[in-house]
Amino acid sequence: MIENPLHRRLVAVAALILIGGVAFSLGALMQNRIGPVEIHGVLLNPPRTLPAFELIDEAEQVFTDQDFRGAWSFIYFGYSYCPDVCPMSLAQMALIRKRLETAGFDRPQAFYLVSVDPERDTPSRLREYVTYFHPSFKGLSGDSAEIDTFAKTAGIAYQLPADRSDPDYLVSHSSVIVLINPDGAIHAYFTSPLDGDVIAADFLKLVD
């Protein structure tokens, strides 16, 4: 027994803090094991199947919804004319690729820009644009109706001006990265602000 009442109080308080600290740490640890994975975006549960659509890739090959099977795919809807958001977002996608490589994630993965501006974004235009960010990057373009089908299921909103006679028109669009799983279904969205480091970390947690 501690004689000095002051000392007794101090020890009691110290003990409470210690117990509290341990309890908090255990709680935090357990949260990681039991709770749903938190990402900077939305996890779809269950993953959403894609509707049928047909696009053209940067090598002018036909690319359909089925072609997403077999790999984890990161997709950004944007356009090459856009000077700020799109290049920045594609640079973040390049960063994701780099971080996955560093982390030793070697399962099949692919990175796509789907153009919301197919009139200006021809396959060859897309090829020179997307490969700037990484030689493996792919670009998808094609018929507006087909892009619409994909965009709608992916929850992407975009708006082309009705009058496109001005060659310098701008397109507004959702700025998110869509994640499609190897079954070819939409697995998650990563929302703005798009940070490659954060998204790579979230993705590695998801596939763990």
Next chain:
Amino acid sequence: MVRKFEDYVIAADNARSKRHILVISIRPPMKLALRLLFLTLCALPLAQCSERTDHEPTGDEKGIDVTGAWAAATPPGASTAAAYLKIANTGETDDRLIRARTDVADWVEFHNHAYSGGKMVMEPIPAVAIPSGEAVIFEPHGRHLMLFGLQQPLEPGGSLELTLVLEEEGEMTLTVLVRDIRP
């Protein structure tokens, strides 16, 4: 004289339980010293009033000061580009950035990004107010200078000349460095 903890303790009126209350008894010379220190600390903010120390010094009395100007290197085939900078108005007069032009592109517009209806919308802004004592920042995903009709690709490590036109200050030409945005 050895000070013991009990010297600082005021015993409770209830003689049966001594409450351990820590009271610091300050002796008079110490009180005077503290008062002087307190007054000195109060006087310091007044001394700061005559200089503006919360903005970057420009060495120019009526300054519009532009710092951190850079442009993103462009992918091949790009016909647009974006430039970023910070404009501080360290002068007495409010000003407005009304135009900009560059040697490497046909024309320049000021644009703002806003997320509206689930879409990133870019809207042109005709002019940007820069009140006296304030700074305006052009940065990625926010307000930016958009270059249209790019005449040549912007290469990392290169630069371009950008002329800003301000209503009061007039024209300012600066060299903007080009940066690679890829990891």
